Amino acid sequence: xxxxxxxxxxxxxxxxxxxxxxxxxxxxxxxxxxxxxxxxxxxxxxxxxxxxxxxxxxxxxxxxxxxxxxxxxxxxxxxxxxxxxxxxxxxx
Numbered sequence: 368x369x370x371x372x373x374x375x376x377x378x379x380x381x382x383x384x385x386x387x388x389x390x391x392x393x394x395x396x397x398x399x400x401x402x403x404x405x406x407x408x409x410x411x412x413x414x415x416x417x418x419x420x421x422x423x424x425x426x427x428x429x430x431x432x433x434x435x436x437x438x439x440x441x442x443x444x445x446x447x448x449x450x451x452x453x454x455x456x457x458x459x
Contacts, residue, residue, distance in 0.1 A: 368458045376443040408434065429457060 400414060411417060412434035421430035429449070436442040446457055 368455075372443050372446070372458065376440045424456060426453075426456060429453070433457075 399416070412421075412430055418430070421427050433442050433445055436445060446454055449457065
């Protein structure tokens with residue numbers, strides 16, 4: 368989990384937008400919805416099926432807070448302020 372959080376906070380996950388920025392000739396559109404750029408904000412907080420998941424986990428209020436963060440680092444900082452049990456739920 369720590370490795371994932373480090374990669375997320377440094378914007379180094381293998382998402383289309385990041386891979387394109389690194390020089391790979393890929394489209395940046397999300398392969399799941401085909402409508403928006405595939406970045407961490409979209410994939411983890413804004414994609415329609417992910418919205419359902421957050422609701423089912425009764426973490427919708429936390430998702431809204433994380434989705435409004437200005438950077439991936441800010442998302443991780445916000446997660447680290449949560450109780451340990453909630454941190455694990457959010458990260459997993």
